[in-house]
Amino acid sequence: MARTQLQRARDGEVTPAMERVAERENREAELVRRQVAEGRAVIPNNHAHDALDPMIIGREFATKVNANIGNSETSNDPREELRKLHTAVHYGADTVMDLSTGSNLDTVRETNVDHSPVPVGTVPIYEAVKRVDSPAEITHELLLDVIEKQAEQGVDYMTIHAGVLMEYLTLTDGRKTGIVSRGGSILAQWIEENGMQNPLYAKFEDICEIFAAHDVTFSLGDGLRPGCLADASDEAQFAELDTLGELTRTAQDHGVQVMVEGPGHVPMDQIRDNVERQQDVCDGAPFYVLGPLVTDVAPGYDHITSAIGATEAARGGAAMLCYVTPKEHLGLPEATDVRDGLAAYRIAAHAADVANGLPGARDWDDALSEARYEFDWRRQFELALDPERARSYHDQTLPGDNYKDARFCSMCGVEFCSMRLDQDAREAGDGMTTLDDGTDLDVSPAADVNLPPAGTHDTSSVPQEIELDDETFSVGDLHGDD
Numbered sequence: 334m335a336r337t338q339l340q341r342a343r344d345g346e347v348t349p350a351m352e353r354v355a356e357r358e359n360r361e362a363e364l365v366r367r368q369v370a371e372g373r374a375v376i377p378n379n380h381a382h383d384a385l386d387p388m389i390i391g392r393e394f395a396t397k398v399n400a401n402i403g404n405s406e407t408s409n410d411p412r413e414e415l416r417k418l419h420t421a422v423h424y425g426a427d428t429v430m431d432l433s434t435g436s437n438l439d440t441v442r443e444t445n446v447d448h449s450p451v452p453v454g455t456v457p458i459y460e461a462v463k464r465v466d467s468p469a470e471i472t473h474e475l476l477l478d479v480i481e482k483q484a485e486q487g488v489d490y491m492t493i494h495a496g497v498l499m500e501y502l503t504l505t506d507g508r509k510t511g512i513v514s515r516g517g518s519i520l521a522q523w524i525e526e527n528g529m530q531n532p533l534y535a536k537f538e539d540i541c542e543i544f545a546a547h548d549v550t551f552s553l554g555d556g557l558r559p560g561c562l563a564d565a566s567d568e569a570q571f572a573e574l575d576t577l578g579e580l581t582r583t584a585q586d587h588g589v590q591v592m593v594e595g596p597g598h599v600p601m602d603q604i605r606d607n608v609e610r611q612q613d614v615c616d617g618a619p620f621y622v623l624g625p626l627v628t629d630v631a632p633g634y635d636h637i638t639s640a641i642g643a644t645e646a647a648r649g650g651a652a653m654l655c656y657v658t659p660k661e662h663l664g665l666p667e668a669t670d671v672r673d674g675l676a677a678y679r680i681a682a683h684a685a686d687v688a689n690g691l692p693g694a695r696d697w698d699d700a701l702s703e704a705r706y707e708f709d710w711r712r713q714f715e716l717a718l719d720p721e722r723a724r725s726y727h728d729q730t731l732p733g734d735n736y737k738d739a740r741f742c743s744m745c746g747v748e749f750c751s752m753r754l755d756q757d758a759r760e761a762g763d764g765m766t767t768l769d770d771g772t773d774l775d776v777s778p779a780a781d782v783n784l785p786p787a788g789t790h791d792t793s794s795v796p797q798e799i800e801l802d803d804e805t806f807s808v809g810d811l812h813g814d815d
C-alpha cells in the first residue's frame with residue numbers, strides 16, 4: 334500500500350514531493366523531511382491528485398494562504414466555480430478549500446481537483462448533510478462513505494470537526510453568538526437530537542485508516558471557535574483545543590499528517606497566547622487560522638479586520654492563513670472578492686515573514702523600493718503584489734507611455750515630488766550620499782511565495798481544456814483578472 338509523506342519521512346526517505354518543496358522554499362530537503370517526520374509541517378498530497386505542485390505548511394517555512402471557494406444553494410454555475418479556482422491560484426492562493434453546499438458537488442469537486450495545481454481541501458460533513466433530510470439522520474456509515482469517496486477523488490486535506498464533544502456543548506451556553514462554525518453547529522444538532530457522542534470523534538480511527546490509505550491530511554476543525562470578540566478564548570474553545578491535541582497524536586500514530594484549525598474572532602492582545610497555546614497542546618502541529626478578525630464592527634471590510642489578526646497570528650507562529658473576503662458575514666464571495674481577500678492575506682503572510690526574518694523574505698520589498706526611487710514605473714508594476722491593479726491605478730491619471738519614466742506621479746505632482754527633490758539635492762552634491770541599490774531577486778534565498786509573481790505554481794500538469802455541461806472551454810478564459 335502507498336505510504337504517507339509522514340510515514341516515509343519517519344523512515345528517513347526524502348520523497349520527490351519533499352525535494353520539490355525544498356526547491357520552492359529554497360531550503361534543505363533534509364530540513365523538510367525532518368519537519369514532516371516530527372509532525373511540525375505537512376505536505377498535503379493525495380496520491381490521486383495528479384495536477385498537484387506540492388507545497389508545505391509549517392512555521393519553519395513561508396506563511397501560506399488558503400482561499401475558500403465553492404458554490405451555495407443560490408449560486409450553482411460550475412463555470413463560475415472554476416473561475417474562482419483559477420482566480421484564487423492566479424492571485425497567489427497556496428491551497429483552496431471547496432466549500433460547496435449547492436448542487437453538482439461531485440462534478441465541481443472532481444473538476445477542481447483535476448485542474449488545481451494547489452492542494453484542495455473540503456469539509457465532508459457538508460456533503461453528508463446534503464444527502465439527508467435533517468442533520469440528525471446522518472449515520473456513521475454515511476459519514477465514512479462520503480469521506481472515503483472524497484479521498485478517492487483526490488482531495489488533499491479535509492476539515493474534520495471531531496473535537497466538538499457532547500460534554501462541551503453546554504460550555505457555549507453563555508456566549509453572545511453561540512456556535513458559529515457550520516460544521517460545529519451541524520454536529521451540535523446531531524449530538525442533541527441523537528443523544529450520542531460526535532460521530533466524527535467516535536469513528537476517528539476509521540477516518541485515520543482512510544486518510545492513511547490515500548495520504549489525506551487532517552485539518553482538525555475548530556467547531557467551537559468564537560464568533561465574536563466577547564466569546565474569544567473561552568472554556569468551550571480551549572476544551573475543544575485539548576481534544577484536538579489528543580486527536581493530533583492519535584492521527585500521527587496512524588501515520589497521518591495533521592494540521593489544526595484556529596479562530597475566528599480574537600482581540601489583538603489575545604492572538605499570540607492563542608497561537609502559543611495551540612503549539613503547546615498540539616505538539617507543534619501546523620496552526621491554520623481563519624483570520625482572526627480583531628474587531629466585529631466592520632462588515633464589508635472584514636478582509637482588513639482579519640488580515641490584521643492574521644499578520645499577528647503568523648508573527649506568533651501560525652503556518653497557514655485562511656483568507657476572509659469583504660463579503661464575510663454578508664454573502665457568497667465572487668471573483669473580485671477572491672482577488673481582494675487574497676491580496677489582503679498575501680500582504681499579511683509576507684509582512685509576517687519579513688518580520689520573522691525568513692531568509693530572503695525582504696528582498697522583494699527592497700527590489701520594489703529601488704524601482705520606486707528610480708522612477709522605473711514598469712518595474713514597479715511588474716514587482717507589485719497585484720501588478721494589474723498597480724498599473725491601472727497609476728494610469729487612471731497619467732495614462733500616456735511618456736509617464737512611465739516620469740520623475741513624479743499625480744499623488745504629489747511634479748513640483749512637490751519628494752523623491753525627485755531628494756535626488757536633485759544629492760546630485761547637487763550638498764553632502765548627501767548616493768543610496769544603495771541592486772537587489773537581485775534571481776539569487777535571493779527567499780521561498781517562491783516571497784518573490785513575485787504572487788501566484789507561483791507549476792501548472793504543467795493542469796489540463797488546459799475543460800469539458801463541462803457538453804461545452805469545452807480553455808483554462809486561459811477563466812482568470813478573473815482585468
Ligand code: SF4
Nearest residue numbers: 742744745750751752
Ligand atoms: S509624486 Fe509623491 S507619490 Fe509620486 S513618486 Fe513622487 S514622491 Fe512618490
